[in-house]
Amino acid sequence: MEKAIYISDDFINENTHFPALLAALKEGFSSPDILVPQRHHHDFPNPETGSDSTLLLMPAWHPAKIAGVKIATVSPENGRYDLPSIQAIYVLINAITGTMIATMQAKSLTAKRTAAASALASSFLSRKDASSLLMIGTGALSANLIRAHASVRPIKEVFVWGRNAEKAKAICSELKEENFSCTAIMQIDDKIGDMDIISCATLSKTPLVLGKYLKPGQHIDLVGAYKKDMREADDAVIQKASVYVDTPAGLHESGDTSIPLHSGILTEDTIKGNLFTLCSGEVSGRKSEKEVTVFKSVGHALEDLMAANYYYNQFTNE
Incomplete structure (x- = not known):
């Protein structure tokens, strides 16, 4: 059984080459095989700040290759806590066996891919x-x-x-x-x-x-x-x-x-x-x-x- 690895924000920040990352995204958008269902988008009240927060669930599959899902929250008032408004984690999955092969902090992942x-x-x-x-x-x-x-x-x-x-x-x-x-x-x-x-x-x-x-x-x-x-x-x-x-x-x-x-x-x-x-x-x-x-x-x-x-x-x- 594959053991899931953990990839930190620090690794992502230190190992981003934008031309290569752009090429990876372009390959994905050019492929007719990747399946992406409608993401879940749920607003929920945050009475502590007076502004709703949002929960996002974003899955995608490349059949017989890889799959994954991002779990993210967006809290617009996080600045008062000296925190980024977006908090997230990503789970990468072997699409053949369903085995989770990696988890990674998704704050930097989201920023880089965006x-x-x-x-x-x-x-x-x-x-x-x-x-x-x-x-x-x-x-x-x-x-x-x-x-x-x-x-x-x-x-x-x-x-x-x-x-x-x-x-x-x-x-x-x-x-x-x-x-x-x-x-x-x-x-x-x-x-x-x-x-x-x-x-x-x-x-x-x-x-x-x-x-x-x-x-x-x-x-x-x-x-x-x-x-x-x-x-x-x-x-x-x-x-x-x-x-x-x-x-x-x-x-x-x-x-x-x-x-x-x-x-x-x-x-x-x-x-x-x-x-x-x-x-x-x-x-x-x-x-x-x-x-x-x-x-x-x-x-x-x-x-x-x-x-x-x-x-x-x-x-x-x-």
């Missing part, structure tokens, strides 16, 4: 010469998103904004050895129109990226706002852009897409593609240098499975 998915989308949707990036948000995802985007585009300038200016400065300090400059800024409106790529990873309930500031050729990466009452981009962004999503199943989970769908500003027929159609070559992505593109991510169990298998192979040297 950043890799955004960069994978950017490889199809941002301009190839994109050299500037605005990062909105200062959570665990931010530095990962910056590094992932820089792995697919020649990023030279990065600007970071968050409601806590000290956190923005800390991210820039963390990235000081990278091959791009990183500057913490106090406000974003005058920067939005100057950036080639705008990545947003927040729990905001009001739009932060406003369409009136956008310029032709930009790419907008919307990663946060995981609930229907949360939103990072306004209607004007959606109206100006060609909209892509990570998966069709997530269309109604986030306010960034569910609110425009409900109002009729966006329809499912006008969604240009998703990571499955982009990676398989069914759709080509960006059509022109002046096109504005939006990628909305809500996360997908396929990303977790492929990332967990990537780190398992790293750990076992397979």
Whole structure:
């Protein structure tokens, strides 16, 4: 019987090569054999904080190969406890025998695979010469998103904004050895129109990226706002852009897409593609240098499975 190994966040942080992780995700999204049922999404009251928490169960199977499930909670008020809002664990399974072959902390797994998915989308949707990036948000995802985007585009300038200016400065300090400059800024409106790529990873309930500031050729990466009452981009962004999503199943989970769908500003027929159609070559992505593109991510169990298998192979040297 196989003995389950344990893979820590430290190992994941020290053994992430974004180009290789992107390749693993692209292989997964290109495969017709991976089975991913609808994830369980349960909100439950948290009277201690006055804000609901969310339990997510995200299974996926690659028949006769690997399977796995992520158990995650999202508690938006965890900042008051100096804890990340997302807590998670992943269980990797031998899909033939059903044996559990690995457990791993999934905080870093989630951050890495989410950043890799955004960069994978950017490889199809941002301009190839994109050299500037605005990062909105200062959570665990931010530095990962910056590094992932820089792995697919020649990023030279990065600007970071968050409601806590000290956190923005800390991210820039963390990235000081990278091959791009990183500057913490106090406000974003005058920067939005100057950036080639705008990545947003927040729990905001009001739009932060406003369409009136956008310029032709930009790419907008919307990663946060995981609930229907949360939103990072306004209607004007959606109206100006060609909209892509990570998966069709997530269309109604986030306010960034569910609110425009409900109002009729966006329809499912006008969604240009998703990571499955982009990676398989069914759709080509960006059509022109002046096109504005939006990628909305809500996360997908396929990303977790492929990332967990990537780190398992790293750990076992397979």
